[in-house]
Amino acid sequence: MNHTVLNEGIKLPDAFPVILYLLVSLSVSPVVFSDEVLPESIALSLQPDLRHEPIQPLRQAEGLNPHKISLGERLFHDLRLGRDNDMACSSCHNIKDNGADHYAHAPGRDGTTLDVNTLTVFNSSLNHRQFWDGHARNLEDQIDTVVANTKEFATTWPTIIGKLKQDTGYVHSFTEIYPAGITADNIRNAIATFGRSLRTINSPFDRFLLGDADAISPAAKVGYRLFKTYGCVACHQGSNVGGNLFVKLGVFKDYFALRRNPTRADLGRFNVTGKARDRHVFRVPSLRLAALTPPYFHDGSVTTLAEAVSIMAEHQLGRTIPGQDILYIVAFLESLPGEYRGQPLGYKP
Ligand code: HEC
Ligand code: HEC
Known part of the structure; x- marks a missing residue:
């Protein structure tokens, strides 16, 4: 051992x-x-x-801001986060099912498949590290890897921020919760807060x-x-x-x-x-x-x-x-x- x-x-x-x-x-x-x-x-x-x-x-996770949870939930399902407005977190993590998919390896961008089996997003904030090999320390870092991964969102934060700023609904919701409005930190924080709320009690x-x-x-x-x-x-x-x-x-x-x-x-x-x-x-x-x-x-x-x-x-x-x-x-x-x-x-x- x-x-x-x-x-x-x-x-x-x-x-x-x-x-x-x-x-x-x-x-x-x-x-x-x-x-x-x-x-x-x-x-x-x-x-x-x-x-x-x-x-x-x-x-149940306690002390989470319900406004951040619902903003994070919207972002989690938003296809505009993907490079070609074609991929969301929910493309691989089905919240209505098991928080994952049923593939051995989920399909990625441009005909690729992902390197490992999809983990569920439910209860994942309880894990001491994120991912099979623990390469992300927490839910915030985990999101950065999806944004940059060429098989996943394959984009950059400035591009995502640019797209979301054109949506007056988002501009309004962000500024109500976060004084700095739509920033990479705040997008990460909202999605991670939604992630922390995902418990199966x-x-x-x-x-x-x-x-x-x-x-x-x-x-x-x-x-x-x-x-x-x-x-x-x-x-x-x-x-x-x-x-x-x-x-x-x-x-x-x-x-x-x-x-x-x-x-x-x-x-x-x-x-x-x-x-x-x-x-x-x-x-x-x-x-x-x-x-x-x-x-x-x-x-x-x-x-x-x-x-x-x-x-x-x-x-x-x-x-x-x-x-x-x-x-x-x-x-x-x-x-x-x-x-x-x-x-x-x-x-x-
Ligand atoms: C194309 C499919 C795909 C997309 C899109 C995707 N994921 Fe994942 N997710 C995976 C796979 C595969 C893993 C396992 C990866 C690994 O361990 O290296 C994973 C792992 C995770 C984990 C880690 C769970 C644990 O127990 O460690 C979290 C949390 C997560 N994803 C949340 C998200 C969020 C939030 C987004 C959107 C920003 C997202 N995922 C987008 C496929 C995807
Ligand atoms: C020495 C540590 C250790 C012991 C003991 C152990 N496991 Fe595991 N288990 C692991 C590891 C590590 C993995 C992940 C392996 C991988 O896929 O890379 C795993 C994966 C699994 C999985 C797959 C989960 C998934 O989502 O893919 C199941 C089911 C499981 N274990 C059940 C059991 C059962 C039942 C026992 C007792 C008979 C057991 N394990 C004993 C370390 C252990």
């Missing part, structure tokens, strides 16, 4: 449970159930004590954590226990069930030798730091919406959640886990997506 790089920004109280799990969980044998009828003693022990759970409920699993024992199925309860005892939680934890560690993909087994056709993006964090120990290191993704965001992994190469779980067990934990346990874990992952603006997430025609 020496490839696990704790981020320097993590405070000890955050990092401590992670280290504890890395040391303890990985050596503990999982409890294996053969069917969904649990002995009463085990059923009772599945009631969580919130204070000690490695996964915490999501909460009130999931069945969070209701279970908060004391509603019937909010999730018996299978999901077993799945949660297995997620902890197998050691998935060593990397995927916190309220976003991931998003706060950098870890090598392929701790126990070479993922890329099997997949073939290596790409630059496969080098992960190495592309940011240039350090040999960061080859194939990625930010652990959040699993909050994993059930809704196939295909999986940075390369988008895996279609089903069950297959992703099985690959994780082999490559990150060095073990093969029985098919029934994979189904329990999938049932747990399916209990994690919550609601946005009072509606459950997922595709709505």
Whole structure:
């Protein structure tokens, strides 16, 4: 596990449970159930004590200016941000669905495809860095990369500002909120504020954590226990069930030798730091919406959640886990997506 790089920004109280799990969980044998009828003693022990759970409920973001949120939402959907007035953030991040798309690699400008699978924008402000390789520190920096990327907006801030200034509606809304009016900083701030408001609260699993024992199925309860005892939680934890560690993909087994056709993006964090120990290191993704965001992994190469779980067990934990346990874990992952603006997430025609 020496490839696990704790981020320097993590405070000890955050990092401590992670280290504890890395040391303890990985050596503990999982409890294996053969069917969904649990002995009463085990059923009772599945009631969580919130204070000690490695996964915490999501909460609504607080203290955000509602005017900035709605301005940011408008910008997020505005095709004029793209070079040829043809691409918006929402072109790849569908808020009515899962905050991402369903491509392995989203189509980019001029017949290109993007280098990595699209991440969801929901709950992303909880991640300690943005992107698979963590190359943006926060939501504001993240927007700069989209503006400059030749496969995405492929433009410059002065061009975007020029276009928005011709829209009297924007001029009015910006000057009401920001004394300096339409500037790159203020556009970034509005979009990032909208981004911070994107939380998926009130999931069945969070209701279970908060004391509603019937909010999730018996299978999901077993799945949660297995997620902890197998050691998935060593990397995927916190309220976003991931998003706060950098870890090598392929701790126990070479993922890329099997997949073939290596790409630059496969080098992960190495592309940011240039350090040999960061080859194939990625930010652990959040699993909050994993059930809704196939295909999986940075390369988008895996279609089903069950297959992703099985690959994780082999490559990150060095073990093969029985098919029934994979189904329990999938049932747990399916209990994690919550609601946005009072509606459950997922595709709505
Ligand atoms: C052409 C498709 C496309 C467009 C347009 C696009 N994105 Fe993305 N977005 C992606 C892909 C692909 C990733 C993953 C990239 C990576 O990790 O290197 C991503 C990642 C992100 C992330 C990081 C999430 C995380 O967990 O780290 C955020 C936030 C985000 N996009 C917001 C935006 C915003 C805001 C805009 C508009 C300014 C935008 N995106 C435009 C495809 C797109
Ligand atoms: C040692 C750390 C580690 C452990 C342990 C671990 N994971 Fe992961 N997980 C990762 C990393 C890193 C990725 C991203 C890999 C990539 O695509 O580059 C990931 C990706 C995933 C994904 C794909 C998410 C997506 O949106 O594409 C799923 C699902 C997943 N893990 C589930 C699990 C399950 C279930 C377990 C336990 C059986 C587990 N993980 C154990 C580090 C870990």
